Amino acid sequence: SHWLKCKPFRLERPFCATVFLMELETMSTEVELRSLSGDVILEASFEASARVHQVKERVANKLGVSCVEFQLVYGGQFLCGLGSMSDLVGDQTSVSLTLISRSLEQAYQAVIDEYYNMAVAAFPSKLLHGEGKIEALSFVRATLATQVAVGYEKPPVSMKDMETMYIKNLRGRGFVDESGCFTEDAFKEYQRACSEAQK
Numbered sequence: 001s002h003w004l005k006c007k008p009f010r011l012e013r014p015f016c017a018t019v020f021l022m023e024l025e026t027m028s029t030e031v032e033l034r035s036l037s038g039d040v041i042l043e044a045s046f047e048a049s050a051r052v053h054q055v056k057e058r059v060a061n062k063l064g065v066s067c068v069e070f071q072l073v074y075g076g077q078f079l080c081g082l083g084s085m086s087d088l089v090g091d092q093t094s095v096s097l098t099l100i101s102r103s104l105e106q107a108y109q110a111v112i113d114e115y116y117n118m119a120v121a122a123f124p125s126k127l128l129h130g131e132g133k134i135e136a137l138s139f140v141r142a143t144l145a146t147q148v149a150v151g152y153e154k155p156p157v158s159m160k161d162m163e164t165m166y167i168k169n170l171r172g173r174g175f176v177d178e179s180g181c182f183t184e185d186a187f188k189e190y191q192r193a194c195s196e197a198q199k
Contacts (some may be wrong), residue, residue: 029085033059033099048086052079059099068110073098112188125181133181140166 029050033042042062046055052072056079060067072079079088079097102110116134123142125133140163148154155162170176175190177183182190 031055031059046085048084050085052083052085052088055085066107068102068107068114070099070101073100112191115191116184116187119182119187120184125179132184133179134187136167136170136176136180136182137163139182140170 029046029048031042031044031046032040033044042059044055044058044062046058053067056067056070056072060070119134119139120132123135123138125135144159144162144166157165167176167180170182170190173190173193175182175186175193177186
């Protein structure tokens, strides 16, 4: 099981810390999080099979921040995905990670990137439309269904007419191309536009 000890700590920007990971004989991984000044701010023990995202989630929880507010870096590359700690450590007895805080804009971009990844997985376009595109009609149908489900007042037109108007609006604003799809850049720009409209 996991255990965690944490000293009171506030994540400031810019912030950078080093995480030392040591593989123990018990097949668990000891995690020591240090600030640049060398102070230990977090100690934790994880099973070797623990996933990178699980480590990041528990670190975020103990530091009182969101996972999107920092990144873990190893060997010059940002760590993400579902890899296990044992995959990371390999035959080494210890490994050093660097924890770097994100600016608010970088954190916001990380949220949009994650939303795009979810949308392209849920509403993939046909292969002939190009890899990485999102089928706009399926996305719009799901969006409208969600709005109705959470209590938005249903407009006095049919759902089919709503879909048609929605797609026409997206095309008119340049978010959806002639094949009826969002490109990655267009989808992310659309999400930014939606966020701005809600302010």
